[in-house]
Amino acid sequence: MTTTFPRSSPSALGIDPSGIAALVDALESAPGVEPHSLVVLRHGTVAAAGWWAPYAPDRPHLLYSLSKSFTAAAVGLAVDEGLLGLDDTVLQHFPEFADEVPDDRTRRMRVRHLLAMASGHRAETVDRARAADPDDLVHGFLLLPPDEEPGTVFAYNQPCTYTLGEIVRRVSGGTLLEYLRPRLFAPLGIDDFAWRRDDAGHELGYSGGYTTTDAVAALGQLCLDRGVHDGVRILSEAWVDLATSRQVANPDEGNPDWQQGYGFQFWMARHGFRGDGAYGQFSIVLPEQDVVVAMTGQSADMQAVLDAVWQHLLPAVDRAGSADGDAALRARLEALALPPTPGDPLDAPGAAPVAGRRAPARDDATRASGLEAVELHRDDERGWTVTLVDASGSVAAPLGDGSWADDGVTASSAVRTADGTVAVEVRFVQTPHLLRVWCPPDGGPFRAAWATQPLHDGIATLRRPADGV
Secondary structure (H helix, E strand, O other), X not given: OOOOOOEOOOHHHOEOHHXXXXXXXXXXXXXXXXXXXXXXEEOOEEEEEEEOEOOOOOOOEEOHHHHHHHHXXXXXXXXXXXXXXXXXEOHHHOHHHHHHOOOHHHHHOEHHHHHOOOOOOOOOOHHHXXXXXXXXXXXXXXXXXXXXXXXXXXXXXXXXXXXXXXXXXXXXXXXXXXXXXXXXXXXXXXXXXXXXXXXXXXXXXXXXXXXXXXXXXXXXXXXXXXXXXOOEEOOOHHHHHHHOOOOEOOOOOOOHHHOOOEOOOOEEOOOOEEEEEOOOEEEEXXXXXXXXXXXXXXXXXXXXXXXXXXXXXXXXEOOOOOHHHHHHHHHHHHOOEOOOOOOEOOOOOOOOOOOEEEOEOOOHHHHHHOOOEEEEEEEOOOEEEEEEEEOOEEEEEEOEEOOOEEOOOEEEEEEEOOOOXXXXXXXXXXXXXXXXXXXXOOOOOEEEEEOOOOOOOOHHHOOOOOXXX
């Protein structure tokens, strides 16, 4: 683990281990939910932790919008250092655009409004901002007049966070990573964090962060402790209190845990508050229980994940456990794994040859996958490999024969189905994503489908960027 927490048992920390076991059961059985990791802290100590193989403690995971909470920490640090103020106007930090922005609402937009996703726009602006200026997202964003007065309406809006990241870069004179490394990452013991960058070389800020589950837990614990880590203040108490309390109402959001208000790049919830990212990346903070829950996954139904935490973990806090329950939970967590697709071996006797390059089929899912070609190859030394090609480049992945073959970027397996089709699963194990490919035995076109669609990557970039801490 990149950060170091003391470890204990659930029972010793006042949590009934059967509640955590029930949470694991619920995560594994809920439709639309696929867990990759779970860390539960109480009183700053690990009560339980587990990873579903091929995911592992030291493996970074794409955070998607949970990255926003780390960007917010950078803003908080800069505010605490006096480099910027919450009531600074946004244009104050981009004077070169001032003459192009006649709209009075844009001129009244402040840093605190960006933090609260309350820029005054009624809807996401990222596509319109990119259309307005393909080379400069901040410029494009500032060219879009808000629909309402800033601070009065919530709309989840990627350019708000990107602009915050650019402000931190300008006032600090470096990158977000350079700014956060000595101030946040090093004190928390986070030694593995990388960020996807745009074509201008800037960290996305609103997404694209890669780090480990324990680093996600460390950020949650820092917020729970109101900015203090190991007796040393990292963020001011005033900043944490603002960031983790409701700054704007959002009653029109679709799910109950998304209707509780929004702070500074943190969501309020029916219980506590959280940072979260697409497909189930969570840092959940429960101040009343002194609990932090960090999770990663590939979950289309994120409300179901939170429902499971409320239903099973919350009632287990301050409920008596037992040593036997602790031992049973520990064994369960040590054995967690995601099974590959069942089927017959690739080299089953009499099976039709399937090696070679395939073109895509014309069904909607295959088109949506973006794959342009698939090639299966076998040699005596390495066994089976699959090469995937899309507009971003190519990836060659070793294939386990009914098991995961893990090369650090992918964990892949392949089997024969009853009709001789080769069914391939490729997990991009530094991200939430799983790609399924089917190659018929007659050498015809392949079919493909993502279990969850990547939001800003092709197959060649579904991995931790090289430049990070």
